[in-house]
Amino acid sequence: MQAVTVRPGARDSLRVLDIPDVQSSAGQVVVKVLQGGLCGTDAEITRGLYGEAPAGSPYLVLGHENLGLVESAPGGSSLSAGDLVVSTVRRPCPDQCLPCRSGENDMCLTGHYLERGIQGLHGFMSERYVEDPQYVVAVPPGLRPVAVLVEPMTVAQKSLEQTFRIQSRMSWAPRRAAVLGAGPVGILAAAAMRIRGLEVTVASREAERSPRDTLLREAGIGYVSTSSTPISELPARLGDIDLVLEATGAAAVIAPAMSILGRNGVCVLASVTEAGRNGEIDLGAWNRQMVLGNRLIFGTVNAARRHFEAAVKDLAAAEQRLPGWMGRIITRRLPFTEAARALVRDPGDIKTVLDFG
Incomplete structure (x- = not known):
C-alpha cells in the first residue's frame, strides 16, 4: 500500500512510498483511509524539527487528522464494516x-506517550x-463531508470542558x-463557543471583510483585524x-492574550510556540492583575476519546444550524x-485535506 512518509529529523524528506500492507491481530479494527488533514505539526515534522519513527522503522507515516471507513471489526465491538470513523491520536x-x-492519555504525567x-x-x-x-x-x-475536522475540533472541546x-x-x-x-483551531473553537451561547469575536491579522471575516460573520461570530486594532x-x-x-502559534501574542482577560476570567493557551522568542513583560504588574482579578491561565494539548465524541456532536450541531458552513x-x-505540494500554503488557505479515495 502507499503512504505519506518522512524521515524524522531530516528536512524535506517527505515521500510517498510503497510500504507493507497492514496486518491485523485479533481484536483490532481495519480502517480504509478516506482523508487526512494537514496542520502546522505536520509541516514542522517535514522540516525536521521533531517527530519520532516507530522503533526499527527508517520512516514515519505522517498524519494525525483522519477520516476512514471500517473494513472489518472484531466481534463484540460497537463497530461494523462500513462505519465512518475517526481515531484518537495519543496512546498510553x-x-x-x-x-x-485511567484512559486520559492526553494528560500523561511522564511524557513517554506515543x-x-x-x-x-x-x-x-x-x-x-x-x-x-x-x-x-x-x-x-x-457528517462525511466535514468529519476530517473532528480531530482539530477536539482542541476546542478539551479547552471548553x-x-x-x-x-x-x-x-x-x-x-x-x-x-x-x-x-482552523481558532475558527472551530469560535464555532464551539457560539454553539454554547457565547458572544464570540475572533482577532487575527487578515483584513476585515476578508474571506475569513465573511465566513465568521455568517456564523454570528465577530471579527477584528489586529493589523488595524491592537489586541x-x-x-x-x-x-x-x-x-x-x-491559537496563533505566535509567542508575541501570549502577553497581550493574558492582559485582555477580564476579572474572574480564564485564558487558554492552545498553541505551541518556538523557544527563544523573548519579549518584555512587567512581571509585577502582570502578577498584580492576575491576583487581584482572580484570573486564571492554563495550557492544553491533545484530547481524550470523550473530546472526540463531543467534537462529533458539535460538528453535527453546526451542520444543522448552518448547513455547509463547516x-x-x-x-x-x-x-x-x-502531499508535498499540499504543505506549501496558498494565500487564503484555512484547512488543506488529502484525499485517499
Missing part, C-alpha cells in the same frame, strides 16, 4: 502513569491502518469570549472578556500523492 505511556491507566504520526507510532496517511477499537470513534454518515470545570470555583455565566487566531484594545471595543483562547473551512483538497 509504557510507565502506565495514573492518567494513562502519538500516531508524531511520536513513535505511524500515522494515518496510508491507505489502511489497524487500531484497537477503544481508540476508534464512530461518526454519523451525514476544562474551562467550565475550573470555573466551578464560582457562580460563572460567561458572556463574552475572544479567540486569537483565525486558523490590547479589544476590551475597550468589546467589553469585559470572560474567556480568551490563544465545509468551507476546508479550502483545498488534493490527492495524497501531492
Whole structure:
C-alpha cells in the first residue's frame, strides 16, 4: 500500500512510498483511509524539527487528522464494516502513569506517550491502518463531508470542558469570549463557543471583510483585524472578556492574550510556540492583575476519546444550524500523492485535506 512518509529529523524528506500492507491481530479494527488533514505539526515534522519513527522503522507515516471507513471489526465491538470513523491520536505511556491507566492519555504525567504520526507510532496517511477499537470513534454518515475536522475540533472541546470545570470555583455565566487566531483551531473553537451561547469575536491579522471575516460573520461570530486594532484594545471595543483562547502559534501574542482577560476570567493557551522568542513583560504588574482579578491561565494539548465524541456532536450541531458552513473551512483538497505540494500554503488557505479515495 502507499503512504505519506518522512524521515524524522531530516528536512524535506517527505515521500510517498510503497510500504507493507497492514496486518491485523485479533481484536483490532481495519480502517480504509478516506482523508487526512494537514496542520502546522505536520509541516514542522517535514522540516525536521521533531517527530519520532516507530522503533526499527527508517520512516514515519505522517498524519494525525483522519477520516476512514471500517473494513472489518472484531466481534463484540460497537463497530461494523462500513462505519465512518475517526481515531484518537495519543496512546498510553509504557510507565502506565495514573492518567494513562485511567484512559486520559492526553494528560500523561511522564511524557513517554506515543502519538500516531508524531511520536513513535505511524500515522494515518496510508491507505489502511489497524487500531484497537477503544481508540476508534464512530461518526454519523451525514457528517462525511466535514468529519476530517473532528480531530482539530477536539482542541476546542478539551479547552471548553476544562474551562467550565475550573470555573466551578464560582457562580460563572460567561458572556463574552475572544479567540486569537483565525486558523482552523481558532475558527472551530469560535464555532464551539457560539454553539454554547457565547458572544464570540475572533482577532487575527487578515483584513476585515476578508474571506475569513465573511465566513465568521455568517456564523454570528465577530471579527477584528489586529493589523488595524491592537489586541490590547479589544476590551475597550468589546467589553469585559470572560474567556480568551490563544491559537496563533505566535509567542508575541501570549502577553497581550493574558492582559485582555477580564476579572474572574480564564485564558487558554492552545498553541505551541518556538523557544527563544523573548519579549518584555512587567512581571509585577502582570502578577498584580492576575491576583487581584482572580484570573486564571492554563495550557492544553491533545484530547481524550470523550473530546472526540463531543467534537462529533458539535460538528453535527453546526451542520444543522448552518448547513455547509463547516465545509468551507476546508479550502483545498488534493490527492495524497501531492502531499508535498499540499504543505506549501496558498494565500487564503484555512484547512488543506488529502484525499485517499
